[in-house]
Amino acid sequence: xxxxxxxxxxxxxxxxxxxxIVRALDGVDLSIGQGEFLAVQGQTGSGKSTLLFLxxxxxxxxxxxxxxxxxxxxxxxxxxxxxLRAREFGFVFQTFHLVPTLxxxxxxxxxxxxxDRQPRREHAG
Amino acid sequence: MSRFFLTxxxxxxxxxxxxxxxxxxxxxxGVGLVVTxxxxxxxxxxxxTGVLSGLYGVGTDLTVSGPAxxxxxxxxxxxxxxxxxxxxxxAPGVRCTRQGPNLLCGGGALIGPAKKSAGDDEILYPPLNAxxxxxxxxxxxxxxxxxxxxxxxxxxxxxxxGTYSVDGVSTxxxxxGPLSAASVVAGHYFTVADSDADGALVDSAYAAASNLRxxxxxxxxxxxxxxxxxxxPVGASPPDxxxxxxxAQAPGSPDKRDVGNLASQVxxxxxxxxxxxxxxxxxxxxxxxxxxxxxxxxxxxxREVTGSLSTVSRLASDLGRWVSVLALIAAxxxxxxxxxxxxxxxxxxxxxxxxxxxxxxxxxxVTVPLVPSITIGVIALAVVLAIVGGLLAGLFGSxxxxxxxxxDALRRVE
Numbered sequence: 001x002x003x004x005x006x007x008x009x010x011x012x013x014x015x016x017x018x019x020x021i022v023r024a025l026d027g028v029d030l031s032i033g034q035g036e037f038l039a040v041q042g043q044t045g046s047g048k049s050t051l052l053f054l055x056x057x058x059x060x061x062x063x064x065x066x067x068x069x070x071x072x073x074x075x076x077x078x079x080x081x082x083x084l085r086a087r088e089f090g091f092v093f094q095t096f097h098l099v100p101t102l103x104x105x106x107x108x109x110x111x112x113x114x115x116d117r118q119p120r121r122e123h124a125g
Numbered sequence: 126m127s128r129f130f131l132t133x134x135x136x137x138x139x140x141x142x143x144x145x146x147x148x149x150x151x152x153x154x155g156v157g158l159v160v161t162x163x164x165x166x167x168x169x170x171x172x173x174t175g176v177l178s179g180l181y182g183v184g185t186d187l188t189v190s191g192p193a194x195x196x197x198x199x200x201x202x203x204x205x206x207x208x209x210x211x212x213x214x215x216a217p218g219v220r221c222t223r224q225g226p227n228l229l230c231g232g233g234a235l236i237g238p239a240k241k242s243a244g245d246d247e248i249l250y251p252p253l254n255a256x257x258x259x260x261x262x263x264x265x266x267x268x269x270x271x272x273x274x275x276x277x278x279x280x281x282x283x284x285x286x287g288t289y290s291v292d293g294v295s296t297x298x299x300x301x302g303p304l305s306a307a308s309v310v311a312g313h314y315f316t317v318a319d320s321d322a323d324g325a326l327v328d329s330a331y332a333a334a335s336n337l338r339x340x341x342x343x344x345x346x347x348x349x350x351x352x353x354x355x356x357x358p359v360g361a362s363p364p365d366x367x368x369x370x371x372x373a374q375a376p377g378s379p380d381k382r383d384v385g386n387l388a389s390q391v392x393x394x395x396x397x398x399x400x401x402x403x404x405x406x407x408x409x410x411x412x413x414x415x416x417x418x419x420x421x422x423x424x425x426x427x428r429e430v431t432g433s434l435s436t437v438s439r440l441a442s443d444l445g446r447w448v449s450v451l452a453l454i455a456a457x458x459x460x461x462x463x464x465x466x467x468x469x470x471x472x473x474x475x476x477x478x479x480x481x482x483x484x485x486x487x488x489x490x491v492t493v494p495l496v497p498s499i500t501i502g503v504i505a506l507a508v509v510l511a512i513v514g515g516l517l518a519g520l521f522g523s524x525x526x527x528x529x530x531x532x533d534a535l536r537r538v539e
Contacts, residue, residue, distance in 0.1 A: 050532075058530065058531040058532045059533075078528075093535070100140070110133075113127075
């Protein structure tokens with residue numbers, strides 16, 4: 001197996017909805033290797049999108065450990081997470097979520113602006 | 126500011142025309158509210174100044190008047206005249222008793238014939254203040270730092286055809302007293318030679334209403350006065366007619382019954398101090414000389430004027446101040462709400478941008494339309510308030526949206 005770039009251990013993601021706790025993810029253990037192609041299948045409401053949001057750095061787990069290339073995503077600050085999203089992840093939403101006043105090219109360029117401004121960690125170090 | 130931000134701003138304003146117009150209209154409403162209230166407040170102040178100036182001669186520093194004014198005295202007196210009782214009250218604490226044909230009120234002021242008889246349908250009386258002898262005037266004039274003194278006898282003339290106010294004024298002191306700010310629009314002002322003549326000056330509004338012109342005759346207590354001049358109104362409620370003081374004190378009534386105690390009397394004393402710095406000293410000296418009278422200076426006039434005028438003045442002033450404050454708050458809140466609404470409405474959009482990298486904080490694009498101006502200062506204040514309110518609300522809303530996790534922001538529309 002190739003080197004794992006994602007490591008998930010005991011990941012839980014709970015939501016509160018109408019006074020009740022919704023357990024979207026409850027104890028996920030997962031390892032994803034470099035270059036590995038992964039498909040997640042499940043019924044509606046089974047937590048597929050929640051898992052992808054966590055993997056994409058768009059959300060944080062309620063409990064558990066989630067690391068990307070050895071960095072604990074839950075421990076990153078918001079601007080660090082934003083930089084990581086801009087540099088490392090591509091994310092296509094199910095419903096697109098386009099910005100109505102920007103073209104697709106402009107929206108993509110907007111996402112790169114921060115990444116281009118920030119010196120890469122490896123360069124800075 | 127980056128080109129991306131400017132492009133984004135321009136697109137937002139041009140493609141969301143309806144929302145931009147709505148926010149601009151809301152801000153314009155706030156600006157208009159501030160301008161309107163400021164204008165109204167200024168108008169109230171101006172009106173107040175106009176009303177008060179009528180009570181005060183421009184060249185006058187202090188006014189000395191008798192004991193408390195009696196509101197509604199004319200009506201009360203008329204009721205007393207026709208009452209069958211021997212005594213009646215014309216104001217709280219002021220009782221009138223019949224003394225022969227006259228009413229004796231408040232222990233001193235003889236105000237007119239009590240018994241109505243043929244040819245006796247007229248009454249001339251001092252309406253507001255108890256009178257004092259004009260021999261007081263030299264004593265006031267001798268006070269230290271007093272530059273000039275003028276006595277006035279303010280009267281009301283009631284006759285079957287109506288009621289009008291008559292001021293008996295000195296014919297030689299145009300720079301002091303009720304006529305100090307008056308301008309003659311027809312005829313001429315009193316001369317010293319007029320002091321014992323039956324000449325009258327008539328307020329232009331009253332002249333127009335009564336169809337009087339220079340040369341017309343008016344009758345006051347059976348005496349015909351010839352109108353020698355028409356003057357522009359002084360203040361908001363000026364006297365209708367001015368006659369020489371000596372004629373007001375003894376207008377030649379055939380039987381002299383109603384004016385007997387008005388001879389040599391005045392009920393308002395106008396005093397000019399040598400300088401503004403002397404006001405307190407002069408005021409104090411007059412108070413010692415005339416302890417029962419009221420001394421009013423220009424600064425204290427709004428506070429000292431009795432009756433409804435004072436109440437209205439204070440009410441208008443307080444109301445104007447608080448309405449102004451409320452309008453400012455309302456304009457500010459309106460701007461805040463509009464911008465907050467615009468930002469919150471777009472949380473999902475921010476979430477999308479943030480999902481890519483980070484949220485460009487929107488600094489509330491504010492469009493402030495031009496509003497008919499009252500003063501540059503008021504417009505500037507209103508515009509600054511709208512911009513500050515819009516910016517603060519935009520910043521606050523953007524800050525809150527930026528703090529949302531992308532997943533939370535996106536979940537709002539899913």
